[in-house]
Amino acid sequence: MxxxxxxxxxxxxxxxxxLALGRPAWAQQxxxxxxxxxxxxxxxxxxxxxxxxxxxxxxxxxxxxxxxxxxxxxxxxxxxxxxxxxxxxxxxxxxxxxxxxxxxxxxxxxxxxxxxxxxxxxxxxxxxxxAAQVFVASDATPAKTLAEYVEYARQNPGSAYGSLGVGSTGHLYGELLKRKANLNIVHAAYKGDTAAIADLLAKQLPAGFVSTVMAKTYGDAGRIKVLATLGPARVPSMPNVPTFTEAGFTGFESIGxxxxxxxxxxxxxxxxxxxxxxxxxxxxxxxxxxxxxxxxxxxxxxxxxxxxxxxxxxxxxxxxxxxxxxxxxx
Incomplete structure (x- = not known):
């Protein structure tokens, strides 16, 4: 236009x-x-x-x-x-x-x-x-905790992590993790959860941030590994998944x-x-x-x-x- x-x-x-506001709003039909x-x-x-x-x-x-x-x-x-x-x-x-x-x-x-x-x-x-997001890893990534993922990333410089787009919550927090843990990881932008999960399941993406429902669905099925959740408290639907803070990384408390x-x-x-x-x-x-x-x-x-x-x-x-x-x- x-x-x-x-x-x-x-x-x-x-x-x-x-003109509409010229008379009381409650008087209008x-x-x-x-x-x-x-x-x-x-x-x-x-x-x-x-x-x-x-x-x-x-x-x-x-x-x-x-x-x-x-x-x-x-x-x-x-x-x-x-x-x-x-x-x-x-x-x-x-x-x-x-x-x-x-x-x-x-x-x-x-x-x-x-x-x-x-x-x-x-x-x-x-x-x-x-809406919180969750950091997960593919079944091919040998990490069951966030600490183990950090060690994996250090041993595999240049490995990718996914998010729902450039500048998204996952991207910002991925780069923050990169700095705090001194990692050499590369951002991969996706247009949505479906595409990111597809690459995680295909073992083409080592790790990434996805929605809680995707993390729970595929985590409960044993097809991905759920490592940590963003936010100040654990997600009620996944009470066994620690927050980033509980896993030893502060600064990841704000959610979407x-x-x-x-x-x-x-x-x-x-x-x-x-x-x-x-x-x-x-x-x-x-x-x-x-x-x-x-x-x-x-x-x-x-x-x-x-x-x-x-x-x-x-x-x-x-x-x-x-x-x-x-x-x-x-």
């Missing part, structure tokens, strides 16, 4: 939003706070995997609640930046939403020319869930999240309605169960609460980028 047209769309939406047509949820990752399943679950429930069609548009690439940029440039009418994860904040921090500004180009809707956002300047009534609808879905028995089964902690926050988290995250991940030394060449 060219700049003049984008500007015109945003000005038109802002004008309409201002519910229909006036809902998007005026089909909704598209952009997921910046490929089909398959737990995040895709969660997005489609929410899309189905949201469509039923708002009595409209809601589709999921998978747009992988550039560690989530391509899909996020598409939403940032969309009309702020509530009909294009973004379902993403912590990479929304992380990716622009290491890119010389970011495709969007995470703090100004979006309206937060709701934090869907907290998944959440929903809209383009900047989306009118407040639309933001409030969408935020409430999605939070309700997340907190429903079926929604909470699905998220818990995926190894996540269901949240369903308000828009302001999610916005406050994004501001805190900006500082946390900026500091970690500095510690890890990650830089992407222009």
């Amino acid at each position: 060219n700049t003049p047209r984008r500007t015109l769309l945003k000005l038109s939406a802002a004008t309409l939003g201002g 519910p229909a006036s706070t809902a998007p005026s047509g089909p909704i598209r949820i952009v997921l910046p990752y490929p089909p398959g995997g737990s995040t895709d399943a969660i997005t489609r679950f929410i899309a189905d429930k949201l469509g039923a609640s708002l009595k409209t069609s809601v589709i999921v548009d998978n747009r992988p690439g550039a560690a989530g930046m391509i899909g996020a940029a598409a939403v940032a440039s969309a009309a702020p009418d509530g009909r294009t939403l973004l379902f993403t994860n912590t990479a929304l904040i992380q990716s622009p921090l290491i890119q010389p020319q970011p495709l969007y500004n995470p703090m100004t180009d979006f309206e937060p809707l709701t934090l869907v869930a907290d 999240w998944i959440g929903m956002l809209a383009p900047a300047k989306t009118p407040a009534p639309l933001v409030q309605r969408l935020s409430a609808e999605i939070a309700t879905i997340v907190k429903s028995p079926a929604g909470a169960r699905m998220l818990a089964d995926s190894g996540m902690l269901p949240r369903g926050t308000t828009a302001p609460e999610f916005g406050a988290l994004l501001k805190r995250d900006q500082q946390v991940w900026q500091a970690l980028v500095s510690q890890s030394g990650i830089k992407v060449a222009s």
Whole structure:
């Protein structure tokens, strides 16, 4: 979309939003706070995997609640930046939403020319869930603990570790581990859990960071080795897996999240309605169960609460980028 047209769309939406706010929000009919047509949820990752399943679950429930069609548009690439940029440039009418994860904040921090500004180009809707990641090794890697992996990596300089993209949580923490343990390991970026797990199972990837559900599924089946989890505490679904801190490495306490956002300047009534609808879905028995089964902690926050988290995250991940030394060449 060219700049003049984008500007015109945003000005038109802002004008309409201002007119709507001329009378008390509670005095409006519910229909006036809902998007005026089909909704598209952009997921910046490929089909398959737990995040895709969660997005489609929410899309189905949201469509039923708002009595409209809601589709999921998978747009992988550039560690989530391509899909996020598409939403940032969309009309702020509530009909294009973004379902993403912590990479929304992380990716622009290491890119010389970011495709969007995470703090100004979006309206937060709701934090869907907290989502930890787990460091695992392939069956061919002779390591059953994080300490054993570190020793393996020292004896095999140049071995690869995988993550869900450049600038992702796994990438940042992999480079931090590389520095703290003085390892010579090489980052391998994947577009999603499915591709990373495939290479781990094929014994083409020695180790990597994957979602908790993938770690538990294939770890319980004995097909990969689950070494350590990120975060301040053990994951409830994997109580026997130690945290990085318990394994002797501090600085790995922050975890990721998944959440929903809209383009900047989306009118407040639309933001409030969408935020409430999605939070309700997340907190429903079926929604909470699905998220818990995926190894996540269901949240369903308000828009302001999610916005406050994004501001805190900006500082946390900026500091970690500095510690890890990650830089992407222009």
